[in-house]
Amino acid sequence: MPKVLIVDDAAFMRMMLKDILTKNGFEVIGEAPNGLKAVEMYKAEKPDVVTMDITMPEMDGIAAVKQIKAIDPNAKVIMCSAMGQQAMVMEAIKSGAKDFIVKPFQPERVLEALKKVLG
Amino acid sequence: MDMSQYLDMFLEESAENLQYLNDGILSLEKNPDEKETINSIFRAAHTLKGMAGSMGFTDIAELTHKMENVLDKFRKDELSVTSDVVSILFKCVDALENMINSIQEGNDDKFETKEIIEMLENIQSSKAAININTADEKNEIEYDLNDYDKEIIKQAKDKNYKIYRVDTTLYKDCVLKSARAFLVYKTLEEAGELIKAVPSIEDLEQEKFDRSFSIMLITEKKIEEIRNLIMGISEIEKVEVFEIKNEAEAEAAPAKEAIADTSSLENGKNEKEEDKTNKKSHQSIRVDIERLDKFMNLVGELVMHRTRLEQISIDLKKTELHETLEQVGRITLDLQDLVMKVRMLPIERVFNRFPRTVRDLSKELNKDIELIIEGEDTELDRTVIDEIGEPIMHLIRNAADHGIEPVEERIKNGKSPKGTIKLMAYQEGNKAVIRLEDDGKGLDIEKIKNKAKKIGIETDGMSAADIKNLIFMQGFSTSDKITDVSGRGVGMDVVKTKISSLGGTVDVISEAGKGTAFVIRLPLTLSIIQALLVKVGQETFAISLGFIEKVINMNIDDIKKTNKKDVIVYRDNIIPIVRLSDKLNVEDENSKQKYVVIVKVGEKTAGLLVDSLLGQQEIVIKPMGRMLQNLKEYVGATILGDGLVTLILNVAAFV
Numbered sequence: 060m061p062k063v064l065i066v067d068d069a070a071f072m073r074m075m076l077k078d079i080l081t082k083n084g085f086e087v088i089g090e091a092p093n094g095l096k097a098v099e100m101y102k103a104e105k106p107d108v109v110t111m112d113i114t115m116p117e118m119d120g121i122a123a124v125k126q127i128k129a130i131d132p133n134a135k136v137i138m139c140s141a142m143g144q145q146a147m148v149m150e151a152i153k154s155g156a157k158d159f160i161v162k163p164f165q166p167e168r169v170l171e172a173l174k175k176v177l178g
Numbered sequence: 179m180d181m182s183q184y185l186d187m188f189l190e191e192s193a194e195n196l197q198y199l200n201d202g203i204l205s206l207e208k209n210p211d212e213k214e215t216i217n218s219i220f221r222a223a224h225t226l227k228g229m230a231g232s233m234g235f236t237d238i239a240e241l242t243h244k245m246e247n248v249l250d251k252f253r254k255d256e257l258s259v260t261s262d263v264v265s266i267l268f269k270c271v272d273a274l275e276n277m278i279n280s281i282q283e284g285n286d287d288k289f290e291t292k293e294i295i296e297m298l299e300n301i302q303s304s305k306a307a308i309n310i311n312t313a314d315e316k317n318e319i320e321y322d323l324n325d326y327d328k329e330i331i332k333q334a335k336d337k338n339y340k341i342y343r344v345d346t347t348l349y350k351d352c353v354l355k356s357a358r359a360f361l362v363y364k365t366l367e368e369a370g371e372l373i374k375a376v377p378s379i380e381d382l383e384q385e386k387f388d389r390s391f392s393i394m395l396i397t398e399k400k401i402e403e404i405r406n407l408i409m410g411i412s413e414i415e416k417v418e419v420f421e422i423k424n425e426a427e428a429e430a431a432p433a434k435e436a437i438a439d440t441s442s443l444e445n446g447k448n449e450k451e452e453d454k455t456n457k458k459s460h461q462s463i464r465v466d467i468e469r470l471d472k473f474m475n476l477v478g479e480l481v482m483h484r485t486r487l488e489q490i491s492i493d494l495k496k497t498e499l500h501e502t503l504e505q506v507g508r509i510t511l512d513l514q515d516l517v518m519k520v521r522m523l524p525i526e527r528v529f530n531r532f533p534r535t536v537r538d539l540s541k542e543l544n545k546d547i548e549l550i551i552e553g554e555d556t557e558l559d560r561t562v563i564d565e566i567g568e569p570i571m572h573l574i575r576n577a578a579d580h581g582i583e584p585v586e587e588r589i590k591n592g593k594s595p596k597g598t599i600k601l602m603a604y605q606e607g608n609k610a611v612i613r614l615e616d617d618g619k620g621l622d623i624e625k626i627k628n629k630a631k632k633i634g635i636e637t638d639g640m641s642a643a644d645i646k647n648l649i650f651m652q653g654f655s656t657s658d659k660i661t662d663v664s665g666r667g668v669g670m671d672v673v674k675t676k677i678s679s680l681g682g683t684v685d686v687i688s689e690a691g692k693g694t695a696f697v698i699r700l701p702l703t704l705s706i707i708q709a710l711l712v713k714v715g716q717e718t719f720a721i722s723l724g725f726i727e728k729v730i731n732m733n734i735d736d737i738k739k740t741n742k743k744d745v746i747v748y749r750d751n752i753i754p755i756v757r758l759s760d761k762l763n764v765e766d767e768n769s770k771q772k773y774v775v776i777v778k779v780g781e782k783t784a785g786l787l788v789d790s791l792l793g794q795q796e797i798v799i800k801p802m803g804r805m806l807q808n809l810k811e812y813v814g815a816t817i818l819g820d821g822l823v824t825l826i827l828n829v830a831a832f833v
Contacts, residue, residue, distance in 0.1 A: 082284075140354060140357070142353055142354065144354075145354050145356050145357050145385075148354060148357035148360075149356070149357050149360045149383075152357065152360055152361050152364055153364070158361065158411055158412050159354070159357060159358075159361070160412070161353045161354055166185075167185055168412060168413065171412045171413070172412035172413075175409070175410045175411060175412050176410070176412075178410060
């Protein structure tokens with residue numbers, strides 16, 4: 060089962076994503092409420108893929124992608140974006156994010172992105 | 179969650195289109211020359227193909243595509259409609275149904291379609307299959323290259339690099355298109371060097387494009403590699419990669435022999451068709467059933483709290499409060515009515531699959547059977563609609579197999595060789611009635627009696643109607659031989675259980691030689707009911723008013739025994755008595771004066787013995803939850819005005 064790290068400051072969004080993922084054969088190995096924690100957990104858990112929210116306290120998603128990519132250039136990070144965050148998504152892609160999904164999440168889109176990123 | 183809306187809609191619309199297919203093929207069999215019928219089947223198959231293609235269900239897309247080919251032959255009169263062809267088409271529909279069901283259950287659409295596809299291919303004469311990508315697909319995008327660009331292309335060629343043109347189309351409902359496009363050209367940039375994009379990169383970044391764009395790229399990689407890179411990005415509907423051999427070719431639209439996605443053109447057409455229908459049907463919207471359930475539940479809660487408030491208001495004796503509450507009461511009542519109506523669907527949804535069933539059954543059993551459907555516009559709660567199909571299907575199979583006699587026997591008995599099954603629905607008070615009649619041989623009372631004796635049921639003293647109703651008991655099948663169609667000894671009890679779980683009843687009326695009728699009575703709504711609250715010992719129970727005939731006050735000494743059973747005589751009728759205290763394991767009050775609640779479930783009557791009556795109230799049925807679901811005695815629980823949780827009796831379980 061592919062291991063996923065979910066990063067989002069809203070517990071609700073984490074729960075929703077976790078729900079979608081666990082029902083579809085992914086293993087959620089950790090949840091982080093901010094970028095700082097995400098980087099820490101990435102080091103410890105080495106997930107196959109990370110879903111990364113953009114706007115978060117402590118450290119935002121873009122900075123977190125940069126740091127994770129610095130630790131592991133092959134890291135697979137999918138950004139979770141809301142509408143209207145186009146520029147930030149592009150910024151994140153420049154920083155090395157592999158794909159992005161848009162809130163409100165549609166399960167099939169989420170799964171499509173994860174499966175494609177994992178190849 | 180409304181997240182799965184996309185798939186839900188696909189499933190729902192697929193079901194609709196399957197129904198069109200089914201109906202269409204049925205009427206095609208009757209009128210093989212009707213061009214409009216062929217067209218409508220074609221349209222349904224086509225729509226399915228388009229939808230399945232966009233959802234990525236390739237097996238469905240392939241099968242429907244092959245169906246289209248055959249149907250097209252009909253349209254062009256190259257092939258005539260024969261019974262064999264129709265049977266194969268039906269097989270296709272069944273296969274599609276299976277695939278869609280499998281998707282619905284959360285699996286993929288993989289299904290063994292090879293055999294069917296071969297059959298379909300055999301139907302078609304050996305003439306070449308229809309080419310999908312015909313000349314009318316035109317690529318609008320044209321490159322305007324300057325000398326500098328051309329020079330780059332030329333140099334790249336000289337250095338043995340490849341030049342590709344990558345045409346990408348995003349999902350129709352893709353949001354943040356610029357970011358998506360950015361992801362595409364970023365990915366391509368990593369694989370090589372971009373020469374040009376149409377629309378330009380600036381336009382792409384400012385979202386000045388519809389959903390397709392084209393990028394020209396110099397790279398060492400193979401066509402497939404580039405294609406796979408882009409397909410590795412989500413929300414991409416289609417990618418086409420063409421190799422450009424020289425600068426002259428670069429500006430023109432490339433030849434079409436390159437790798438192309440087959441479903442693309444069809445999708446395009448399909449969307450147009452969808453747009454058209456959307457315009458027509460703007461008066462209604464699709465709502466996720468879960469939202470309605472939630473809505474219903476909330477209204478239920480509201481009713482519950484209103485009842486509590488009323489209780490409090492009675493205690494407080496405040497007129498203003500009382501008046502306001504009355505107003506609230508009226509509004510909640512309207513709200514209740516409304517949500518109930520919103521959840522109602524015509525039973526047509528269930529009925530419309532039966533013509534096909536009966537057609538198949540008559541072929542299988544070699545009988546001539548006609549199905550007459552009446553009252554298909556009768557409306558029922560969505561939950562009931564979802565659940566009732568299976569029991570009716572069972573009854574129809576039974577009617578066709580055991581009810582309707584073989585043709586020779588019918589002729590011998592002076593009946594029309596054609597058997598008739600009549601399926602009717604109508605509303606009766608606050609109940610919906612579904613009646614299924616056949617004009618077959620009727621139930622054999624003697625056979626049922628014998629069978630009853632074998633499994634240890636005493637039939638002496640039972641009325642003919644009661645004996646007939648024994649067929650609903652577990653393990654009761656009078657069929658001597660087990661056929662593919664019915665008679666496995668499970669079934670009728672399952673039918674009854676299912677119907678009672680919906681709060682309904684089923685009865686059988688039968689006349690030897692004339693036929694059998696099953697009468698199913700169902701409540702119109704499931705979650706808010708009027709109930710009588712009764713006390714047995716210290717416990718309070720609720721009984722749905724829908725079942726109650728009368729309540730009588732009596733002395734316990736009036737109970738008589740016949741056949742080891744408790745009965746009372748009420749207005750010259752013998753009514754069996756059910757001691758709720760025994761059935762529910764509750765200590766009853768030690769008084770002589772008791773009440774008998776006379777309930778009627780279908781054709782059967784019984785008296786429930788209770789200690790006292792608390793009055794009538796509107797209650798909201800809350801299901802028992804999984805752990806307690808096998809408690810047959812209760813349909814659920816409710817919370818009363820004073821906050822007390824009370825169990826609601828499943829009357830059908832006691833009668």
